[in-house]
Amino acid sequence: xxxxxxAPSAKRRRRPDLTAPLFLLPTLLLLLVFVAYPFLRAIWLSxxxxxxxxxxxxxxxxxxxxxxFTDPSFGTYLRSSIVWMTxxxxxxxxxxxxxxxLLNQRFRLRGVVRGLAMIPWATPSVLVALIWMWLLDxxxxxxxxxxxxxxxxxxxxxxxxxxxxxxxxxxxxxAWQGIPFFAxxxxxxxxxxxxxxxxxxxxxGCGTLRVFWFITVPSILPTVLITLVLRLIxxxxxxxxxxxxxxxxxxxxxxTIPLASYLTAYKEGALGxxxxxxxxxxxxxxxxxxxxxxxxxxxxx
Amino acid sequence: xxxxxxxxxxxxxVRHPDRVATERRRTRTASMLKRxxxxxxLYVVLVLWMVGTLGPYVVMALTSVTPEKQLIAYGMxxxxxxxxxxxxxxxxxxxxxxxxxxxxxxxxxxxVVFSLIVASAAAISLSRFRFRGxxxxxxxLLIAQLFPAVLLVIPLSTMLQSAxxxxxxxxxxxxxxxxxxxxxxxxxxxxxxxxxRELDEAATVDGCTPMQMVRYILVPLLRPGLAAAGTxxxxxSWNEFLYALTFTSSTASQTIPVGLQFFIGDYQIRWxxxxxxxxxxxxxxxVGFMLVQRQxxxxxxxxxxxx
Numbered sequence: 001x002x003x004x005x006x007a008p009s010a011k012r013r014r015r016p017d018l019t020a021p022l023f024l025l026p027t028l029l030l031l032l033v034f035v036a037y038p039f040l041r042a043i044w045l046s047x048x049x050x051x052x053x054x055x056x057x058x059x060x061x062x063x064x065x066x067x068x069f070t071d072p073s074f075g076t077y078l079r080s081s082i083v084w085m086t087x088x089x090x091x092x093x094x095x096x097x098x099x100x101x102l103l104n105q106r107f108r109l110r111g112v113v114r115g116l117a118m119i120p121w122a123t124p125s126v127l128v129a130l131i132w133m134w135l136l137d138x139x140x141x142x143x144x145x146x147x148x149x150x151x152x153x154x155x156x157x158x159x160x161x162x163x164x165x166x167x168x169x170x171x172x173x174x175a176w177q178g179i180p181f182f183a184x185x186x187x188x189x190x191x192x193x194x195x196x197x198x199x200x201x202x203x204x205g206c207g208t209l210r211v212f213w214f215i216t217v218p219s220i221l222p223t224v225l226i227t228l229v230l231r232l233i234x235x236x237x238x239x240x241x242x243x244x245x246x247x248x249x250x251x252x253x254x255x256t257i258p259l260a261s262y263l264t265a266y267k268e269g270a271l272g273x274x275x276x277x278x279x280x281x282x283x284x285x286x287x288x289x290x291x292x293x294x295x296x297x298x299x300x301x
Numbered sequence: 302x303x304x305x306x307x308x309x310x311x312x313x314x315v316r317h318p319d320r321v322a323t324e325r326r327r328t329r330t331a332s333m334l335k336r337x338x339x340x341x342x343l344y345v346v347l348v349l350w351m352v353g354t355l356g357p358y359v360v361m362a363l364t365s366v367t368p369e370k371q372l373i374a375y376g377m378x379x380x381x382x383x384x385x386x387x388x389x390x391x392x393x394x395x396x397x398x399x400x401x402x403x404x405x406x407x408x409x410x411x412x413v414v415f416s417l418i419v420a421s422a423a424a425i426s427l428s429r430f431r432f433r434g435x436x437x438x439x440x441x442l443l444i445a446q447l448f449p450a451v452l453l454v455i456p457l458s459t460m461l462q463s464a465x466x467x468x469x470x471x472x473x474x475x476x477x478x479x480x481x482x483x484x485x486x487x488x489x490x491x492x493x494x495x496x497x498r499e500l501d502e503a504a505t506v507d508g509c510t511p512m513q514m515v516r517y518i519l520v521p522l523l524r525p526g527l528a529a530a531g532t533x534x535x536x537x538s539w540n541e542f543l544y545a546l547t548f549t550s551s552t553a554s555q556t557i558p559v560g561l562q563f564f565i566g567d568y569q570i571r572w573x574x575x576x577x578x579x580x581x582x583x584x585x586x587x588v589g590f591m592l593v594q595r596q597x598x599x600x601x602x603x604x605x606x607x608x
Binding site for chain 2: 017019020021022023024026027028030031033034035037038039041042045050099102105107111113114115116117118119120122123124125126127129130131132133134135137139140141142145149176180181184185187188189233236237239240243244258259261262265266271274275277278279281282285289292293296297
């Protein structure tokens with residue numbers, strides 16, 4: 001079944017219409033050359049000793065992976081990755097759902113507010129980093145100034161300069177940027193909850209809370225789940241903020257696995273070893289990707 | 302037991318008179334509660350949210366016009382005594398910011414043009430034709446967006462190097478077109494799906510070949526969708542950091558995010574200059590976003606949720 005051509009002439013049947021595959025060709029070529037091939041090449045590189053300046057020096061088998069897993073820092077990278085993912089996405093989930101419920105209320109200028117709320121999503125990551133670096137600046141930043149004046153802290157805090165506060169602060173900045181997207185996704189699901197369903201529950205004597213729990217929650221749950229998995233994948237791979245704000249430090253306190261991959265590849269120049277970190281990252285994320293595909297498929301069916 | 306009784310009563314439409322009275326009272330108190338507490342509370346929370354979201358941008362914009370001396374002395378704890386454009390003036394006279402801007406504009410606009418062509422072709426194919434492997438292609442597009450950039454960046458840099466495309470805008474455009482196209486395709490496909498199929502059926506009945514149907518029916522109808530998808534692609538390439546950082550090494554191709562990142566290292570205490578650069582980096586994307594936000598947000602939620 002190639003096209004919607006109504007005329008089933010013998011000629012046409014012999015020569016199927018090529019419009020559809022032809023139109024897909026550029027996209028598929030791009031994906032083949034710039035996604036599929038590099039993907040396989042990354043896996044191959046992770047088994048080699050390849051440096052930024054010297055090129056591929058040889059096949060080393062599992063050596064990169066062996067040194068990766070025996071590296072005493074690997075535990076820290078892994079822990080940071082888990083904290084970064086669960087912390088960032090956890091905040092986005094909680095405040096994203098609350099935000100969506102707020103935006104779903106009736107109020108003046110609702111359209112404008114919905115648009116403005118999404119602005120952090122459209123902002124360059126480096127700019128988000130710059131804005132928060134300035135707001136959280138230990139000497140002149142507004143946040144320290146306000147907190148000191150209110151009396152919550154006695155002396156300014158170097159938010160990104162302390163190994164205990166660097167990662168949590170990064171997580172908060174990530175949440176600031178990511179909550180709007182989460183909220184807007186859930187909002188779309190909230191708007192799709194059939195009003196008649198809620199109405200009939202209300203006539204049956206359900207209070208606001210019960211309507212929310214028995215009607216709203218089940219209807220938005222699939223979208224919340226899909227968004228959750230999607231954000232987990234994105235957040236796991238998101239290294240821009242940490243790269244600019246802390247460089248993974250102080251020490252290695254805010255280095256996640258993908259950031260370790262990038263720093264190994266481009267600060268140390270060890271491309272092969274860097275690729276092995278990225279392969280580990282991708283292998284773990286493959287599980288989430290599989291879940292994501294399953295969830296969207298089920299929804300489509 | 303009560304719940305059961307209530308459901309049963311509700312189902313047959315009979316209610317106990319006492320219950321009706323209680324319920325009426327309850328709704329009245331509820332609506333009063335809503336008017337006196339909930340409404341103002343809603344507005345307070347919304348205002349706080351907007352302050353938390355937009356406040357940082359306002360602080361950035363104000364900082365960019367605050368005299369340097371005042372910033373060094375007080376930071377932003379005081380409003381600027383007078384406006385100064387020295388940050389902007391120095392940004393343009395002493396830094397290569399103009400080159401960064403030119404690179405960002407050229408790269409982003411080229412990506413928009415090429416990606417729109419590639420993506421609308423794919424979207425037309427996926428929305429208007431049924432063929433074997435269609436679902437596989439849709440899933441492939443979905444997965445392509447989820448690949449970790451850190452995994453692809455290393456092989457891509459060696460590939461671009463052998464093709465002599467490192468440190469060139471063309472190399473960046475190629476990569477950006479690849480990574481902007483899957484989602485742009487979803488946006489455009491969603492848009493096309495909402496156009497009635499009778500249109501192309503009518504065209505076919507009138508003797509149009511599939512190619513003519515695309516040329517005379519679908520492309521003209523696609524225009525509003527192209528605006529939203531084009532803006533998405535522009536925002537994507539304008540904001541992209543990791544690939545730009547890795548693939549560029551001189552002002553011949555470095556874009557604004559890369560430049561901003563250098564500035565953060567080089568001009569640690571020149572916050573007037575840094576925020577001036579930030580304002581210029583923000584304006585095009587935020588204006589573009591606000592112009593098409595309705596379609597874009599609609600497409601975003603549909604694109605990520607549906608397969």
